[in-house]
Amino acid sequence: MTKEKNMDPKEFDLKPGENEQYKPVKADLVCPHCKKKSTMTLRACVNVSLHPEEKEQVLDGSFFQYTCPSCGEKISVSYPILYDDMGKALMIYLLPDETEVALEKLNAQQSSWSEDMLKAAKVCTMRAVRNINELCEKIKIYDAELDDRYVELTKAFVFAQFIKQQPGFQAVQVLYDRQNGDDGLVIMGKDGKTLWVSWPEGLYDEVINMFSERIGSGEGTAYELIDANWSMKILAGKP
Numbered sequence: 001m002t003k004e005k006n007m008d009p010k011e012f013d014l015k016p017g018e019n020e021q022y023k024p025v026k027a028d029l030v031c032p033h034c035k036k037k038s039t040m041t042l043r044a045c046v047n048v049s050l051h052p053e054e055k056e057q058v059l060d061g062s063f064f065q066y067t068c069p070s071c072g073e074k075i076s077v078s079y080p081i082l083y084d085d086m087g088k089a090l091m092i093y094l095l096p097d098e099t100e101v102a103l104e105k106l107n108a109q110q111s112s113w114s115e116d117m118l119k120a121a122k123v124c125t126m127r128a129v130r131n132i133n134e135l136c137e138k139i140k141i142y143d144a145e146l147d148d149r150y151v152e153l154t155k156a157f158v159f160a161q162f163i164k165q166q167p168g169f170q171a172v173q174v175l176y177d178r179q180n181g182d183d184g185l186v187i188m189g190k191d192g193k194t195l196w197v198s199w200p201e202g203l204y205d206e207v208i209n210m211f212s213e214r215i216g217s218g219e220g221t222a223y224e225l226i227d228a229n230w231s232m233k234i235l236a237g238k239p
C-alpha cells in the first residue's frame with residue numbers, strides 16, 4: 001500500500017462537465033524526505049474518455065507520483081480531484097482530507113449547476129472516495145461491470161466470514177479486486193500482510209436479490225460515499 005500525503009488546495013470549486021473550470025492549480029509541497037519546499041501542479045480533473053492513457057496512470061499510481069526536484073524522492077500526493085469516465089457514465093471524486101465535510105460542500109454546489117449538468121448527473125454514477133486505493137477499487141468495480149453498492153454488501157459478508165476463520169486479524173483496508181478472472185477481496189493487515197479471499201460462487205447475485213428492493217436504482221444527483229459504513233447502515237436496516 002502506498003503512503004499518501006494529503007493536499008488540500010483552497011481553490012476547488014468544480015462543476016463536473018464544465019471543462020473550462022478544470023484548470024491546473026499550483027501548490028507548495030514540502031518534501032517529507034529532505035524537507036525542501038517545491039511547487040507542484042495539481043490537476044482538478046482526470047477525464048479518461050479524452051485521455052485514456054491517464055486511466056492506467058491512475059491505476060498504477062504514477063498519476064499521483066511527484067518527484068522532489070531537490071532529492072529525487074518519489075512522493076505519492078493525493079488531493080481533491082474528479083475522475084471522469086464519460087464512456088461508463090462514472091464520476092468519482094477523490095476527497096482525501098476531511099472527506100465528509102468536503103463532500104457536503106461539494107454537493108452543496110449543486111444549486112449552481114446548469115440544467116444540462118443536472119441531467120448528466122442523473123444518468124451518472126457519482127461517488128466520493130477517501131484515498132487513491134479506494135479510487136482504484138471503484139474503477140476496477142465498474143470495469144468488471146459490477147455495482148459498487150452490491151460489491152460493498154458482498155464485501156461485508158465475505159469479510160465477516162473471513163474474520164470468523166481468522167479471529168484477531170487486524171485489517172486496515174479491504175478492497176475489491178479481480179484476479180485471474182475471480183472476484184474477491186484484497187485484505188491488507190496492520191502488519192503489512194496482504195491476503196486474497198475469493199468470493200463464494202453466486203454470492204454477489206444473491207446479494208442483489210436480497211437488497212435490490214431496499215436500495216433501489218440510486219438515481220440521485222449527489223456524490224455518495226459508498227463504503228463499509230454505508231453497507232453497515234444498510235445491513236442494520238437504517239434508512
Ligand SMILES: [Zn+2]
Nearest residue numbers: 031034068071
Ligand atoms: Zn526532497
